[in-house]
Amino acid sequence: MSRRYDTISFLSDYGTRDEFAGVVRSVIRDIAPHAHVIDLTHEIAPFDVRAGALALARSIAYVPEGVVLAVVDPGVGSARRPIAIEVAGGAGIFVGPDNGLLAPAVAIAGGAERAVELSNADYRLEGASTTFDGRDIFGPAAAYLCNGVDLTELGPEVDPALLMPSAVPLPRHEDDHVIAEVLWVDRFGNCQLNVGPEDLPAAWGSTLSLELPDPVEIGARITRAARRATTFSAIGGGIGLVLDSTGMLAVCIDRQSASQELRIDVGDQVVLAQGSEPGETSITTPVILGR
Amino acid sequence: MSRRYDTISFLSDYGTRDEFAGVVRSVIRDIAPHAHVIDLTHEIAPFDVRAGALALARSIAYVPEGVVLAVVDPGVGSARRPIAIEVAGGAGIFVGPDNGLLAPAVAIAGGAERAVELSNADYRLEGASTTFDGRDIFGPAAAYLCNGVDLTELGPEVDPALLMPSAVPLPRHEDDHVIAEVLWVDRFGNCQLNVGPEDLPAAWGSTLSLELPDPVEIGARITRAARRATTFSAIGGGIGLVLDSTGMLAVCIDRQSASQELRIDVGDQVVLAQGSEPGETSITTPVILGR
Amino acid sequence: MSRRYDTISFLSDYGTRDEFAGVVRSVIRDIAPHAHVIDLTHEIAPFDVRAGALALARSIAYVPEGVVLAVVDPGVGSARRPIAIEVAGGAGIFVGPDNGLLAPAVAIAGGAERAVELSNADYRLEGASTTFDGRDIFGPAAAYLCNGVDLTELGPEVDPALLMPSAVPLPRHEDDHVIAEVLWVDRFGNCQLNVGPEDLPAAWGSTLSLELPDPVEIGARITRAARRATTFSAIGGGIGLVLDSTGMLAVCIDRQSASQELRIDVGDQVVLAQGSEPGETSITTPVILGR
Numbered sequence: 039m040s041r042r043y044d045t046i047s048f049l050s051d052y053g054t055r056d057e058f059a060g061v062v063r064s065v066i067r068d069i070a071p072h073a074h075v076i077d078l079t080h081e082i083a084p085f086d087v088r089a090g091a092l093a094l095a096r097s098i099a100y101v102p103e104g105v106v107l108a109v110v111d112p113g114v115g116s117a118r119r120p121i122a123i124e125v126a127g128g129a130g131i132f133v134g135p136d137n138g139l140l141a142p143a144v145a146i147a148g149g150a151e152r153a154v155e156l157s158n159a160d161y162r163l164e165g166a167s168t169t170f171d172g173r174d175i176f177g178p179a180a181a182y183l184c185n186g187v188d189l190t191e192l193g194p195e196v197d198p199a200l201l202m203p204s205a206v207p208l209p210r211h212e213d214d215h216v217i218a219e220v221l222w223v224d225r226f227g228n229c230q231l232n233v234g235p236e237d238l239p240a241a242w243g244s245t246l247s248l249e250l251p252d253p254v255e256i257g258a259r260i261t262r263a264a265r266r267a268t269t270f271s272a273i274g275g276g277i278g279l280v281l282d283s284t285g286m287l288a289v290c291i292d293r294q295s296a297s298q299e300l301r302i303d304v305g306d307q308v309v310l311a312q313g314s315e316p317g318e319t320s321i322t323t324p325v326i327l328g329r
Numbered sequence: 330m331s332r333r334y335d336t337i338s339f340l341s342d343y344g345t346r347d348e349f350a351g352v353v354r355s356v357i358r359d360i361a362p363h364a365h366v367i368d369l370t371h372e373i374a375p376f377d378v379r380a381g382a383l384a385l386a387r388s389i390a391y392v393p394e395g396v397v398l399a400v401v402d403p404g405v406g407s408a409r410r411p412i413a414i415e416v417a418g419g420a421g422i423f424v425g426p427d428n429g430l431l432a433p434a435v436a437i438a439g440g441a442e443r444a445v446e447l448s449n450a451d452y453r454l455e456g457a458s459t460t461f462d463g464r465d466i467f468g469p470a471a472a473y474l475c476n477g478v479d480l481t482e483l484g485p486e487v488d489p490a491l492l493m494p495s496a497v498p499l500p501r502h503e504d505d506h507v508i509a510e511v512l513w514v515d516r517f518g519n520c521q522l523n524v525g526p527e528d529l530p531a532a533w534g535s536t537l538s539l540e541l542p543d544p545v546e547i548g549a550r551i552t553r554a555a556r557r558a559t560t561f562s563a564i565g566g567g568i569g570l571v572l573d574s575t576g577m578l579a580v581c582i583d584r585q586s587a588s589q590e591l592r593i594d595v596g597d598q599v600v601l602a603q604g605s606e607p608g609e610t611s612i613t614t615p616v617i618l619g620r
Numbered sequence: 621m622s623r624r625y626d627t628i629s630f631l632s633d634y635g636t637r638d639e640f641a642g643v644v645r646s647v648i649r650d651i652a653p654h655a656h657v658i659d660l661t662h663e664i665a666p667f668d669v670r671a672g673a674l675a676l677a678r679s680i681a682y683v684p685e686g687v688v689l690a691v692v693d694p695g696v697g698s699a700r701r702p703i704a705i706e707v708a709g710g711a712g713i714f715v716g717p718d719n720g721l722l723a724p725a726v727a728i729a730g731g732a733e734r735a736v737e738l739s740n741a742d743y744r745l746e747g748a749s750t751t752f753d754g755r756d757i758f759g760p761a762a763a764y765l766c767n768g769v770d771l772t773e774l775g776p777e778v779d780p781a782l783l784m785p786s787a788v789p790l791p792r793h794e795d796d797h798v799i800a801e802v803l804w805v806d807r808f809g810n811c812q813l814n815v816g817p818e819d820l821p822a823a824w825g826s827t828l829s830l831e832l833p834d835p836v837e838i839g840a841r842i843t844r845a846a847r848r849a850t851t852f853s854a855i856g857g858g859i860g861l862v863l864d865s866t867g868m869l870a871v872c873i874d875r876q877s878a879s880q881e882l883r884i885d886v887g888d889q890v891v892l893a894q895g896s897e898p899g900e901t902s903i904t905t906p907v908i909l910g911r
Contacts, residue, residue: 045649047642053372053516054345054636057388060338060369064391067336067367071393076649078642081635084517085584097639100646100755102653112584115560168560170574173391225635226666269697269750283752293667293694344663344807345636348679351629351660355682358627358658362684375808376875403875406851459851461865464682 041128042186045104046075049094050172051082052109058170062107062177065163069181076102085112087139089304091204092222095142096284101130106143107172107180108134115168120156120175121196124189125149131189133180135171136196141204150198157193209233215249215311220304221286227295228280229302230288231310235281238310245313246279248289253301262300263313264289279310332419333477336395337366340385341463342373343400349461353398353468356454360472367393376403378430380595382495383513386433387575392421397434398463398471399425406459411447411466412487415480416440422480424471426462427487432495441489448484500524506540506602511595512577518586519571520593521579522601526572529601536604537570539580544592553591554604555580570601623710624768627686628657631676632754633664634691640752644689644759647745651763658684667694669721671886673786674804677724678866683712688725689754689762690716697750702738702757703778706771707731713771715762717753718778723786732780739775791815797831797893802886803868809877810862811884812870813892817863820892827895828861830871835883844882845895846871861892 046066052058059080066073078097082090090110098106111118111134119136125147132140132147133156144150156162156175161182166174179192209232210217216237222230238246244266252258264277273280273292277300282288289296289308297303337357343349350371357364369388373381381401389397402409402425410427416438423431423438424447435441447453447466452473457465470483500523501508507528513521529537535557543549555568564571564583568591573579580587580599588594628648634640641662648655660679664672672692680688693700693716701718707729714722714729715738726732738744738757743764748756761774791814792799798819804812820828826848834840846859855862855874859882864870871878871890879885 044653047646049639049642051516054368054370055372056515057340057369057384058516060340060367061388061391063367064338064369064388064393067365068391068393071335071365074649074653076642076645077636078639078646079636081637084586093639097643097646100643100650102646102650113562116562167572167574167576169571173574224638225633225640271695271698280751281749283749283755285749295666342807345659345661346663347806348631348660348675349807351631351658352679352682354658355629355660355679355684358656359682359684362626362656375877404853407853458863458865458867460862464865 043104043131043184044072044074045102046073046107046180046184047078047097047101047104048075048080048107049078049082049090049097050080050109051084051086051090052080052172053084054080058172062172065173065177066181069178070184073181073184082110086110087112087137088204088206089222091139091142092206094139095146096222098143098146103129104131105180105183106130106132106140107176108132108139108143109172109176110139111135111137111171113137114171118202119196120171120179121201122154122156122179122183122189122192123150123198123201124152127151131183133176133183136202138202138204141202142206150201152189153196153198153201154189155193155196158191161187161192207232209237211237215309218308218310220289220302220306220308223297223304227297227299228282228288228290229296229300229308230282230284230286231308233287233310234285235287238287239312242312247311247313248277248279249309249311250300250302251306334395334422334475335363335365336393337364337398337471337475338369338388338392338395339366339371339398340369340373340381340388341371341400342375342377342381343371343463344375345371349463353463356464356468357472360469361475364472364475373401377401378403378428379495379497380513382430382433383497385430386437387513389434389437394420395422396471396474397421397423397431398467399423399430399434400463400467401430402426402428402462404428405462409493410487411462411470412492413445413447413470413474413480413483414441414489414492415443418442422474424467424474427493429493429495432493433497441492443480444487444489444492445480446484446487449482452478452483498523500528502528506600509599509601511580511593511597511599514588514595518588518590519573519579519581520587520591520599521573521575521577522599524578524601525576526578529578530603533603538602538604539568539570540600540602541591541593542597625686625713625766626654626656627684628655628689628762628766629660629679629683629686630657630662630689631660631664631672631679632662632691633666633668633672634662634754635666636662640754644754647755647759648763651760652766655763655766664692668692669694669719670786670788671804673721673724674788676722677728678804680725680728685711686713687762687765688712688714688722689758690714690721690725691754691758692721693717693719693753695719696753700784701778702753702761703783704736704738704761704765704771704774705732705780705783706734709733713765715758715765718784720784720786723784724788732783734771735778735780735783736771737775737778740773743769743774789814791819793819797891800890800892802871802884802888802890805879805886809879809881810864810870810872811878811882811890812864812866812868813890815869815892816867817869820869821894824894829893829895830859830861831891831893832882832884833888
């Protein structure tokens with residue numbers, strides 16, 4: 039007997055202006071009325087597999103046991119495989135396209151233990167189209183798994199080692215600086231870097247130097263001081279480097295959007311170096327808050 | 330004894346930036362705690378009854394048995410009637426304004442069998458305002474129907490033949506071309522036409538010619554080649570005409586927004602004709618991808 | 621034995637483009653699987669405590685018994701206290717930051733009867749960060765309250781009289797006019813004033829005069845006629861002053877956005893005075909509908 043799940047955590051790039059996410063929920067409700075669907079977000083930028091993979095990775099530690107349904111799928115209907123991946127001795131199953139979207143979250147959840155290709159037509163919607171696999175393949179698979187259908191009923195097993203990996207950029211550690219990248223800009227304009235506190239030398243003080251893209255001259259770079267802080271309020275004026283809720287460092291401004299004020303966005307390079315000592319903050323370059 | 334429903338599928342133009350949809354859900358929860366509400370979408374453009382009718386029509390085949398609550402209601406509080414319409418021997422009941430919003434979906438569901446005007450004050454919210462019927466009339470009606478209140482308790486019967494119809498534009502078939510219209514632009518920029526595959530002559534090949542509004546010169550028209558494709562990926566470069574997930578043909582560009590690149594939007598006219606044969610694709614007009 | 625709740629009404633400025641609200645829902649689901657979460661809205665403008673307080677106040681009469689979870693919290697992690705407030709003999713408990721966000725809704729619900737500071741680490745998420753109290757403190761508190769944990773278990777009692785109040789602007793009544801302010805612009809562009817019908821002299825007729833910011837000359841003011849109406853349709857052409865669904869007066873245009881057409885927004889001053897009599901409407905200033 040297979041395990042029955044009762045929660046589906048759902049992430050996609052479907053947006054909410056169309057009925058896509060609602061239709062997938064309808065299909066799930068029809069097949070597995072007892073399943074509770076939690077929308078993580080549907081506002082991943084269209085086709086942005088990496089942004090979806092990162093959002094899922096940030097969420098995964100908090101997601102209840104059960105099924106994770108994730109769809110950011112520019113190759114829908116093409117050769118990329120629809121898959122389901124079991125993790126943690128069956129505590130969770132990921133359902134989605136095999137395009138790297140699931141990989142970071144699967145890794146955080148302990149790695150793929152079993153995987154199948156979702157090719158069994160019995161568990162697809164009848165008369166399936168080729169452009170809406172969330173409705174026709176992924177949503178039904180998630181719902182049938184909640185009903186206790188065994189993973190291996192959904193299609194032939196796939197070697198977990200052959201699943202598509204995800205390329206999350208790593209920071210580079212040079213002599214006296216760390217070359218980082220903006221991974222995520224949240225609604226509040228906080229700019230998460232691909233750097234955790236352990237990536238910075240312990241000797242560095244509470245003031246760092248950030249080399250950023252020049253907001254005025256394209257291609258140029260400027261240097262600004264940033265204060266390490268544990269809360270947004272503790273930044274005071276100026277720029278802060280705050281340990282964010284997922285354990286990474288983020289470039290922040292208190293009660294303002296660092297992304298807007300500094301004109302930095304996902305993919306921009308940020309170089310961190312040791313700054314002047316706390317006692318010398320008088321030479322801190324002030325933030326020029328543009329509008 | 331009347332039937333008890335346990336699912337309400339909810340569509341509106343309330344948006345999510347205000348609390349409107351949440352308040353309607355609160356009212357439903359208060360009256361019918363067992364009812365499960367599925368949000369189809371609340372991002373129908375304000376007052377756009379036709380866009381709401383189309384979204385509901387696209388969704389309806391996937392909606393579970395139960396109540397459909399739809400509110401796009403520029404005439405709220407005026408002479409237009411609040412109604413409930415029973416379909417499919419009671420498998421479903423539509424609740425909303427009698428302004429054409431429900432008509433296409435009701436037709437797809439088999440047509441109106443019984444209808445009532447929601448005028449019984451016992452099933453309205455006490456102290457109802459005249460500007461938020463979703464909260465005061467439609468939401469409560471949907472909830473009471475879930476509780477097993479009979480349709481005819483909600484108000485006097487209305488002749489289904491007298492319900493407001495909806496005007497969905499039909500394509501025009503001329504000698505050697507089909508004059509279509511963009512019905513819907515989705516989040517990904519795919520431009521659904523009011524044309525299904527059966528509307529195109531069987532003799533036409535896999536390359537079509539599309540006459541579109543000129544993106545540069547207002548009022549002018551240009552002609553472009555489009556390839557028929559079953560998936561977005563199969564389009565390759567250029568423009569595709571893809572059978573979408575609702576069975577209609579859509580103008581698409583792989584991993585890009587056809588609406589943005591071609592500058593076409595809902596209501597624009599698209600004329601389809603037979604294109605050059607696949608072997609002659611060298612004369613295909615390339616898409617100029619503007620920005 | 622403490623009361624068990626089964627509904628959490630949830631409002632925040634988390635938006636839906638990130639996974640914040642979804643993660644809070646996941647945490648709640650994990651702790652209290654029976655709890656039903658209703659999203660009021662998550663689209664409060666970032667950091668806008670007053671807008672959040674007003675949205676919560678507008679919703680509160682319709683929210684089911686249970687827990688209200690509200691998070692608009694620019695001071696997250698700072699000295700402001702995380703709190704829970706009991707109202708109405710335990711029919712409801714508000715959970716959120718003590719920054720004025722909850723105050724108007726608590727007042728409408730009858731006032732704070734008991735309050736505690738959410739400092740008991742047993743009911744916080746382990747390894748809590750300092751930047752996402754919705755996930756780490758508020759969400760868990762709401763869920764544990766649903767499980768029947770007593771309010772006083774969550775932390776030491778706080779004197780309700782010392783909770784942070786909220787400053788909602790009151791209208792000023794002068795000799796022959798009322799100085800009001802736009803409190804809220806909804807998705808449809810209706811501009812709610814901080815004025816109810818009882819604020820206007822009974823002698824005033826159905827046509828009022830509105831002094832508004834000049835849409836063209838910054839700092840200048842212009843005067844326009846407005847018709848009092850009970851529905852949007854009844855406005856006809858021109859500007860209406862409509863009793864909105866929360867009992868306040870709103871500046872509206874039928875099937876258009878008054879905010880866009882008149883270029884007024886939250887915080888703008890609107891001065892109301894007696895207008896010409898209904899019989900003299902020929903001198904009504906027509907609205908110039910810009911674009």
